[in-house]
Amino acid sequence: MEYAVEAKDLVKQFGEIRALDRLSFQVKEREIYGLIGPNGAGKTTTIRIAATLILPTSGGLNVFGHDAVMDAAEVRKLITYLPEEAGAYKNLSGYEYLRFMGKFRAENHFELEKMVRDAAEISGLGDRLRDKARTYSKGMKRRLLVARALMTKPKLAILDDPTSGLDVIHSFHVRGVIKRFVEQHGVTVLLSSHNMLEVEYLCDRVALINKGRMVAEGSPEELKNKLDVANLEEGFAKVVGFA
Amino acid sequence: MLKGIRNVVSKELKELLRDPKILIGMIILPLVMFPLLGMVIGTSIESAEQSLQTITVGVADFDQGEWSKNLTRYLSSIRNVVIINITATNLNEAVAQLQTNPKATDLIVIPEGFSANISSHKQATIETYSIYSGKGLTEGATSSIISQLLAQYNRYLAPNLFKTEAGSIVKGQPRKIDPRALLQVMSSQVFVLPVTVSILLMFAMQIAATSVASEKEEKTLETLLSLPIDRFTILLGKMTGSIVVAAVSAVAYMVGFNYYMTSLTTSFSSQVTVDLQTLGLAPSLLSYILLGASLFVAILSALALAVIISAFTEDVRSAQSYISYLYIIIMFPMLLAMFSDINTLPLALKIVAYAIPYTYPMLAAKAAFTGEYLLATFGVLYVALFTVILLYVAARLFATEKILTAKLRIRGLGLRRKEPAAEA
Numbered sequence: 001m002e003y004a005v006e007a008k009d010l011v012k013q014f015g016e017i018r019a020l021d022r023l024s025f026q027v028k029e030r031e032i033y034g035l036i037g038p039n040g041a042g043k044t045t046t047i048r049i050a051a052t053l054i055l056p057t058s059g060g061l062n063v064f065g066h067d068a069v070m071d072a073a074e075v076r077k078l079i080t081y082l083p084e085e086a087g088a089y090k091n092l093s094g095y096e097y098l099r100f101m102g103k104f105r106a107e108n109h110f111e112l113e114k115m116v117r118d119a120a121e122i123s124g125l126g127d128r129l130r131d132k133a134r135t136y137s138k139g140m141k142r143r144l145l146v147a148r149a150l151m152t153k154p155k156l157a158i159l160d161d162p163t164s165g166l167d168v169i170h171s172f173h174v175r176g177v178i179k180r181f182v183e184q185h186g187v188t189v190l191l192s193s194h195n196m197l198e199v200e201y202l203c204d205r206v207a208l209i210n211k212g213r214m215v216a217e218g219s220p221e222e223l224k225n226k227l228d229v230a231n232l233e234e235g236f237a238k239v240v241g242f243a
Numbered sequence: 244m245l246k247g248i249r250n251v252v253s254k255e256l257k258e259l260l261r262d263p264k265i266l267i268g269m270i271i272l273p274l275v276m277f278p279l280l281g282m283v284i285g286t287s288i289e290s291a292e293q294s295l296q297t298i299t300v301g302v303a304d305f306d307q308g309e310w311s312k313n314l315t316r317y318l319s320s321i322r323n324v325v326i327i328n329i330t331a332t333n334l335n336e337a338v339a340q341l342q343t344n345p346k347a348t349d350l351i352v353i354p355e356g357f358s359a360n361i362s363s364h365k366q367a368t369i370e371t372y373s374i375y376s377g378k379g380l381t382e383g384a385t386s387s388i389i390s391q392l393l394a395q396y397n398r399y400l401a402p403n404l405f406k407t408e409a410g411s412i413v414k415g416q417p418r419k420i421d422p423r424a425l426l427q428v429m430s431s432q433v434f435v436l437p438v439t440v441s442i443l444l445m446f447a448m449q450i451a452a453t454s455v456a457s458e459k460e461e462k463t464l465e466t467l468l469s470l471p472i473d474r475f476t477i478l479l480g481k482m483t484g485s486i487v488v489a490a491v492s493a494v495a496y497m498v499g500f501n502y503y504m505t506s507l508t509t510s511f512s513s514q515v516t517v518d519l520q521t522l523g524l525a526p527s528l529l530s531y532i533l534l535g536a537s538l539f540v541a542i543l544s545a546l547a548l549a550v551i552i553s554a555f556t557e558d559v560r561s562a563q564s565y566i567s568y569l570y571i572i573i574m575f576p577m578l579l580a581m582f583s584d585i586n587t588l589p590l591a592l593k594i595v596a597y598a599i600p601y602t603y604p605m606l607a608a609k610a611a612f613t614g615e616y617l618l619a620t621f622g623v624l625y626v627a628l629f630t631v632i633l634l635y636v637a638a639r640l641f642a643t644e645k646i647l648t649a650k651l652r653i654r655g656l657g658l659r660r661k662e663p664a665a666e667a
Binding site for chain 1: 461462463465466468469470471472473643644647648
C-alpha cells in the first residue's frame with residue numbers, strides 16, 4: 001500500500017543538537033495525522049522536511065511515493081504548507097494574496113477564481129479580504145493562511161500548529177474548517193500541535209514525539225485506553241515522565 | 244529625580260554595544276572609512292601634484308625665426324618644463340606627433356611670420372592647445388601654467404607684443420575652444436555620472452536586501468519555497484522586481500540631479516558656448532550601449548550580492564545595515580572617478596580599484612568622454628563574470644535549506660559576557 005507520507009529513520013542534526021533521532025511513521029491517504037510533543041520535540045523539523053524546506057541528515061521521507069529530497073519538485077506539486085509563524089504580504093489585500101498563491105497551481109482563470117471563492121468561504125473574512133493584510137488581526141491573518149493552504153485541495157496539507165496563537169473563537173473556526181474541508185475533499189493532513197484538545201477533535205491518529213523520537217502512536221481513543229488516562233494531555237505527561 | 248539613571252544607562256550601553264550592527268556601523272566603519280577616503284583623496288592630490296612638477300610641452304615652430312627660437316630657448320631654460328621640438332609642417336601633423344609622447348599635455352604653436360611681426364612691432368599671435376583627456380584634477384592645470392609662462396615672456400619682451408590664443412585638443416583634433424570653458428562644462432559630467440551610478444547601485448542593493456529580508460521577517464519565505472515553482476525563478480523574480488524599482492528611482496534621481504546641475508552650470512558658462520556635439524564629446528551610441536551594458540551587469544551583481552547577504556540575516560534592519568557596509572566598495576570607485584585618474588594611483592590602490600567591479604560602470608560613464616572603450620568593454624565582461632559567479636552562489640543558497648537556516652554571526656568584541664546561570 002502506498003502511504004500519503006512515509007518517514008523512515010529520519011535523523012536531523014543541527015550542529016550538536018539532534019532534532020530528530022530515527023523517527024519513523026506512516027500517514028494513510030485521507031487521514032488527519034497529528035504530531036504532538038513539547039517545544040523542541042522535533043515536530044516542526046519533521047514538518048519542514050516533509051515540506052521540502054530542509055534536508056534530513058539521514059533517513060528518508062516519501063510523499064505519495066516521491067522522495068522529499070530527490071524528487072522535491074514533484075512533492076511540491078502535491079502539498080501545501082502552512083508554517084507555524086507564517087505571515088501574509090502586508091501590502092497585498094487578502095484577495096491579492098490568494099490570487100498570487102493560487103496562480104502557482106491553477107490551470108486557468110476559471111479554476112483560479114474558483115479557488116479564491118473557496119478560500120473566501122473557508123476564511124470567513126468576507127469584505128475584509130479587500131483590505132490590505134497589514135490591517136488584519138492575528139486571527140484574521142491565520143484564517144487567511146489556512147484558507148490559502150486548503151483552497152487548492154492539495155493531496156497533502158502540511159499544517160504546522162494551525163491554530164498557533166489564536167484565541168478560542170478563532171481556533172474553533174479554524175478547526176471546524178479543517179475538519180469539514182478534509183471530509184468533503186479527501187485531503188490528507190499532516191499537522192503538528194501543542195493543543196491536545198485540538199488533536200483529539202481533529203486527528204484520526206497521533207504520534208507522541210519527545211526529543212526527536214516517537215514515544216507512542218495510535219488513535220486518540222487507543223492512546224487513552226492504552227495509557228489508562230482521561231485525556232491526551234495526561235497521557236503525554238505520563239509518557240514523557242512528568243506524571 | 245534621577246534615581247535609577249545609572250541602571251538605565253548601563254542597560255542601554257549593554258544593549259547598544261552588544262548589537263553588532265551598531266558596533267560595526269557606528270564605530271568600526273568610521274574608523275576604516277575615513278582613513279580610506281583620506282588616503283584616496285590624498286593620493287589623488289599627491290599624484291596630481293607630482294604630475295605638475297614637470298610638464299612636457301610640444302613646441303611647433305612654423306616660424307623658425309629669431310624670436311621664435313628665442314621663445315623656445317626661454318621655455319627650455321625654465322626648470323621643470325620639458326620641451327619637445329615638433330618638426331611638423333602643419334597643425335594636424337603637429338598634434339599627431341605630440342600625442343606620440345604620453346607625457347605631453349600641451350602644444351605651443353608659433354605661426355609663420357611671428358618673428359617678422361615682432362621685429363616690425365606688429366602684434367603677433369601664439370596658439371596654445373591643451374590636450375583634453377577627461378581625467379580629473381590635473382586637467383587644465385598645465386594650460387594655465389603655460390599661459391602664465393607666455394605672459395611672463397610677453398612682459399619681459401615688451402608689453403602686449405603678442406597675444407595668446409588658447410585652444411584644446413579633443414580626441415586628437417585641435418579645436419579653437421578655451422580649455423577652461425571646456426573643463427567647466429565637462430566637470431559637471433565628471434561629477435554627475437559617478438554619483439548617479441553609485442546612487443543607483445545602492446538603491447538596488449537596499450531594495451533587493453529588503454525584499455528578501457522582509458520575506459524572512461514576515462515569515463512568508465517558507466511558504467514561497469514550498470510552492471511548486473523553481474527556486475531560481477523566485478530569485479530572478481525578486482531581482483527583476485528590484486531592478487524595476489531601482490531604475491524608476493534612478494530616473495527620478497537623475498532628472499532631479501540634472502535640474503540641480505543645470506541650474507548651477509548655466510550661470511557659470513553663459514558667456515561661452517561649448518558645442519559638445521561638434522567636439523565629439525557628446526556621448527555616442529556606442530558609449531551609451533557600453534554604459535547601459537556596464538550598468539546592467541553591475542546592478543545585477545549588486546542585487547545578487549544583496550540577496551546573498553540578506554539570506555544570512557533574520558530581519559530587514561540587519562539586512563539593511565549589512566548592506567550599508569558594502570557601500571564602501573561603491574564609494575571608493577566613485578571618489579576615484581570624481582577626483583582622480585586611476586592610472587596615476589600607486590600600484591596597490593590601482594589593483595584594488597580594478598578588482599572592484601563597481602569601478603567599471605564609472606569608467607564606462609567616463610569612456611563617453613575619454614574614448615577608453617577598450618577598458619569599458621573589458622569591464623562589462625569582468626563584471627558579467629563576477630555576476631555569473633554571484634548568481635550561482637545566490638541560486639545555490641535559494642536551492643538549499645541554507646536560505647532558511649544560515650545566520651551571520653558577528654560577536655561583540657568580547658562584550659558578551661558568559662553567564663553560566665543563564666545557559667544552564
